[in-house]
Amino acid sequence: MDLRGHLELLVLAALARTGSAHGYALIGAMRDGSDGRFDLPEGTVYPALHRLERLGLVSSGWDESQARRRRVYVLTDAGHTALSAQRAEWRTFAAAVERFAL
Amino acid sequence: MDLRGHLELLVLAALARTGSAHGYALIGAMRDGSDGRFDLPEGTVYPALHRLERLGLVSSGWDESQARRRRVYVLTDAGHTALSAQRAEWRTFAAAVERFAL
DNA sequence: ATCCATACCTAGATGGTCTAGGTATGTGCG
DNA sequence: CGCACATACCTAGACCATCTAGGTATGGAT
Numbered sequence: 001m002d003l004r005g006h007l008e009l010l011v012l013a014a015l016a017r018t019g020s021a022h023g024y025a026l027i028g029a030m031r032d033g034s035d036g037r038f039d040l041p042e043g044t045v046y047p048a049l050h051r052l053e054r055l056g057l058v059s060s061g062w063d064e065s066q067a068r069r070r071r072v073y074v075l076t077d078a079g080h081t082a083l084s085a086q087r088a089e090w091r092t093f094a095a096a097v098e099r100f101a102l
Numbered sequence: 103m104d105l106r107g108h109l110e111l112l113v114l115a116a117l118a119r120t121g122s123a124h125g126y127a128l129i130g131a132m133r134d135g136s137d138g139r140f141d142l143p144e145g146t147v148y149p150a151l152h153r154l155e156r157l158g159l160v161s162s163g164w165d166e167s168q169a170r171r172r173r174v175y176v177l178t179d180a181g182h183t184a185l186s187a188q189r190a191e192w193r194t195f196a197a198a199v200e201r202f203a204l
Numbered sequence: 205a206t207c208c209a210t211a212c213c214t215a216g217a218t219g220g221t222c223t224a225g226g227t228a229t230g231t232g233c234g
Numbered sequence: 235c236g237c238a239c240a241t242a243c244c245t246a247g248a249c250c251a252t253c254t255a256g257g258t259a260t261g262g263a264t
Binding site: 050 | 210
């Protein structure tokens with residue numbers, strides 16, 4: 001799919017949209033929320049979530065209340081901050097591309 | 103600077119803007135045309151130009167008319183086509199990010 | 205019973221970008 | 235003149251995000 005560094009923004013935004021969600025649901029949310037454009041393989045998303053957790057931007061816990069166990073993620077405060085920063089960064093980046101390359 | 107896959111679009115667009123230019127001038131054009139936002143190291147741009155030439159999107163020749171020899175690049179027909187395609191791709195990508203993540 | 209969707213995971217390949225060097229020529233300045 | 239600096243080209247290798255390609259296991263439907 002070639003997200004080229006924008007994956008982090010997408011995952012954080014997906015989590016902000018859903019409030020909290022497990023990995024597989026996030027994959028679906030990104031796919032469905034983008035008309036199939038952001039259809040990421042699990043091998044991309046799971047490691048990204050682990051990285052975000054190492055960075056302290058998300059935290060996770062096992063949800064055992066369902067029949068099938070799931071690792072549920074939520075944004076931390078730092079995650080919300082990072083999301084705002086990445087959104088701002090995207091805007092200036094996109095504006096620059098727009099001005100220069102289009 | 104972290105252009106993450108958008109470098110090709112930028113270089114092609116820079117060449118389209120200038121008509122034809124040598125590598126060092128393209129670096130300046132990208133830097134100045136973006137308020138310093140696209141300030142790429144030579145080690146990024148020269149290999150990118152070589153790659154684009156291998157792909158047939160640009161062609162080059164030595165300009166010996168000046169005191170200092172320069173390798174001057176121009177877009178090929180395929181390069182113009184590729185630029186249009188990448189602009190279109192950018193637009194749909196940016197629109198999807200905008201809708202989903204902002 | 206079997207198959208598919210769900211749900212998680214990781215090792216290793218891939219490949220674009222950057223770091224960090226190198227070479228050489230012209231130009232401005234004291 | 236000598237020196238610094240900008241110009242102009244180049245490449246090897248590091249880095250690291252993403253993808254490929256596997257693996258495991260459970261639940262629900264037929």
